[in-house]
Amino acid sequence: MKKDTHPDYHEITVVMTDGETFTTRSTWGKPGDQLKLDIDPKTHPAWTGGNQHLVDTGGQLARFNKRFKGMGV
Numbered sequence: 001m002k003k004d005t006h007p008d009y010h011e012i013t014v015v016m017t018d019g020e021t022f023t024t025r026s027t028w029g030k031p032g033d034q035l036k037l038d039i040d041p042k043t044h045p046a047w048t049g050g051n052q053h054l055v056d057t058g059g060q061l062a063r064f065n066k067r068f069k070g071m072g073v
Contacts, residue, residue, distance in 0.1 A: 016040045 010031035015021050017040050028035060041047040 017043055 007027040008031075009025055009027055011023055012026050012029055012032070013021050013023050013034045015034055015036045017037055021034075026035075
């Protein structure tokens with residue numbers, strides 16, 4: 001097996017948006033680095049099922065619905 005073909009796999013600390021931390025192994029950064037998340041599964045609507053609101057700027061959503069209303073999903 002060739003030497004130096006795989007990245008260094010080491011422990012880092014992940015800091016969630018609420019300040020909670022945990023340790024994991026990763027190839028990101030250097031050993032002991034902190035990865036601070038801007039978005040995490042506790043707060044992002046994709047994971048929490050939060051309500052999303054579509055904003056129709058310039059009538060794009062209305063035109064889309066008019067064009068594809070007969071398709072039925």
